[in-house]
Amino acid sequence: MRSLGALKPTLLSKLKCVHGGGGGSKEKSGTEKKHSPSISFSLALRFMLILSFAMLSLSTIFVLALDFSVTKRQDAEIEKSLSQISQSLLSSPMxxxxFLPLPYYMTFAVWEEGSALxxxxxxxxxxxxxSGGKNQTYFEKDFFTDxxxxxxxxSERVTxxxxxxxxxCAIDIENDSASKMISALPQLIFLSLPPILVLSFALSMLISRKTISAFKKLQEKYDREKAFTANVSHELKTPISIIDGHANLLKRWGKDDPKQLSQSIDAILKETENMSRVVTTLLDMSRLENGRVxxxxxxxxxxxxxxxxxxxxxALYPEMHFEIIDEDFIELETDEAKVHQIFTAILxxxxxxxxxxxxxxxxANKNGGKTELSAEDNGPGFAPEILPHIFERFYKGDSSHDRNISGSGLGLSIASVLANALGASIKAKNAPTGGALICLTFD
Incomplete structure (x- = not known):
C-alpha cells in the first residue's frame, strides 16, 4: 500500500492549514462556509445595536434640546407679558x-393680597x-372635567x-402646538425605530458579507503567496545542498579525479533540472490559482x-499495457490540453x-448529465490514511518500505488545480481490484 513519505511534521501541518488541497482544503472550506453566515449575522447584530443606541441617544438629545428651546421661548413670552401688565397697572386703570395686546394663548390674573378672587x-x-419670581411648571390631574x-x-409682586x-402669567402647555410636537416625538421615534433597525440590519448584513468576502479573497491570496514561498524554499533546499556538496567535491578533487568530475557534473546537471522543473511547476500552479491561465x-x-x-x-514505457473503454464514443467540450495534462499527471x-x-x-462514460473520465491501475492503491490528502501539495507515497519514490509530490496537486479551473471535480479512491482509481467528472 502507498504510505506517506518523509515530510517534516511542522511544514506538513503548515501546508494543511495554509494551503492544503484535496480533503484538507475541502474540510477547511466547509468550516468557513459554516462560520461565514454566523460572522455576518454577528457583525450585523452589533451594527444594529450600535445604530439603535446612537439613534436613541441622538433622539433623546434632540428632544431635550428642542424642549429646552421651547421652554426658553415660553419663559421669554411670560416675562414680556408680565412686564406689559406691570407697566399697564402703574400707568393706566385696571x-x-x-385691552392689552397679549398673545391669545397667554392667560393672566391679578390678585390682591388676601383676596380669594x-x-x-x-x-x-x-x-x-x-412662583416666587421664578418660571415654573404646574400640573394638576383632572383639573378640568375632561x-x-x-x-x-x-408670578411677581407689585405695589x-x-x-x-x-x-x-401662564401659558397652557397642554394646548401649545410646540409642546404637543415635543410630546409626540418620543412616540414617533419609538414607532419609526423598528423599521429603521430592520433596514439597517439587512444593509449591515449585506455590507458585512461583502466585506468578509473581500477580506477572505485578500487573505486567500496572501496565503497562496505565503504557501508558494514556503513550497519553493522546501523543494529547493535539497537540490541546492546537493549542488553545493558536489561543487565542494569538484573544488577539492575534481581536477585530479576524472571519475569524481564526471559524477559531480552529472549530479549538478540533474539537480539543476529538478530545480527548474519544480519552479516551473509551482509557477504554473500559482498562475492557475490566481486565474491567470x-x-x-x-x-x-x-x-x-x-x-x-x-x-x-x-513510447516511454514499452511494457505498459493499456485498456481503453469508451462504448458511447463520448464527445467532450472543454480545454483538451488541460485534460491531457491532468491525465499525464495521473498516469x-x-x-x-x-x-x-x-x-x-x-x-469514459455518461451518468445522467455528467461525463466521467477515469484512470485505473493495478498498483498497490492508496493507504487509507493518505486518501484524504492525495491532492495536497508535497504529499508523497512509496509502494513498499524498501523502495524510494522520486518526485516533488506536485503532480496530482496540479491535476486538482487544473480540474477546478475547468469546472470539473476530481476524486481518488481504491478500485475494486485493489489498484488506484482517479475519476474526473464534468457536469
Missing amino acids: DELA PLATNDSLLPLLD SDLLIRYK LGEKELLIE KIEKSRFYVTNLFVRLKEEFS SNSVKFAGKKCRIKLS
Whole structure:
C-alpha cells in the first residue's frame, strides 16, 4: 500500500492549514462556509445595536434640546407679558388690562393680597399660584372635567398705592402646538425605530458579507503567496545542498579525479533540472490559482485523447499495457490540453507506484448529465490514511518500505488545480481490484 513519505511534521501541518488541497482544503472550506453566515449575522447584530443606541441617544438629545428651546421661548413670552401688565397697572386703570395686546394663548390674573378672587383676569379658571419670581411648571390631574391642567407660569409682586398685588402669567402647555410636537416625538421615534433597525440590519448584513468576502479573497491570496514561498524554499533546499556538496567535491578533487568530475557534473546537471522543473511547476500552479491561465474550449472525442496518452506512455514505457473503454464514443467540450495534462499527471503517478509494467484502464462514460473520465491501475492503491490528502501539495507515497519514490509530490496537486479551473471535480479512491482509481467528472 502507498504510505506517506518523509515530510517534516511542522511544514506538513503548515501546508494543511495554509494551503492544503484535496480533503484538507475541502474540510477547511466547509468550516468557513459554516462560520461565514454566523460572522455576518454577528457583525450585523452589533451594527444594529450600535445604530439603535446612537439613534436613541441622538433622539433623546434632540428632544431635550428642542424642549429646552421651547421652554426658553415660553419663559421669554411670560416675562414680556408680565412686564406689559406691570407697566399697564402703574400707568393706566385696571380696566385697561382687558385691552392689552397679549398673545391669545397667554392667560393672566391679578390678585390682591388676601383676596380669594382675582381683580382682573382673562381666564377665571387660572388658579392662584405664587412662583416666587421664578418660571415654573404646574400640573394638576383632572383639573378640568375632561383633561388635566399643565401650565408654565411666573408670578411677581407689585405695589400699587397701598395695595400689594400679585401678577400671574401662564401659558397652557397642554394646548401649545410646540409642546404637543415635543410630546409626540418620543412616540414617533419609538414607532419609526423598528423599521429603521430592520433596514439597517439587512444593509449591515449585506455590507458585512461583502466585506468578509473581500477580506477572505485578500487573505486567500496572501496565503497562496505565503504557501508558494514556503513550497519553493522546501523543494529547493535539497537540490541546492546537493549542488553545493558536489561543487565542494569538484573544488577539492575534481581536477585530479576524472571519475569524481564526471559524477559531480552529472549530479549538478540533474539537480539543476529538478530545480527548474519544480519552479516551473509551482509557477504554473500559482498562475492557475490566481486565474491567470486562459481556458480554451474545443470539442474533441475522449477516445482520441486516450489513444494519444497510450501512444505517448507506450513510447516511454514499452511494457505498459493499456485498456481503453469508451462504448458511447463520448464527445467532450472543454480545454483538451488541460485534460491531457491532468491525465499525464495521473498516469505518471501510476508508473511511479505501480511500475513500468503496470496495466492501465482508461474509461469514459455518461451518468445522467455528467461525463466521467477515469484512470485505473493495478498498483498497490492508496493507504487509507493518505486518501484524504492525495491532492495536497508535497504529499508523497512509496509502494513498499524498501523502495524510494522520486518526485516533488506536485503532480496530482496540479491535476486538482487544473480540474477546478475547468469546472470539473476530481476524486481518488481504491478500485475494486485493489489498484488506484482517479475519476474526473464534468457536469
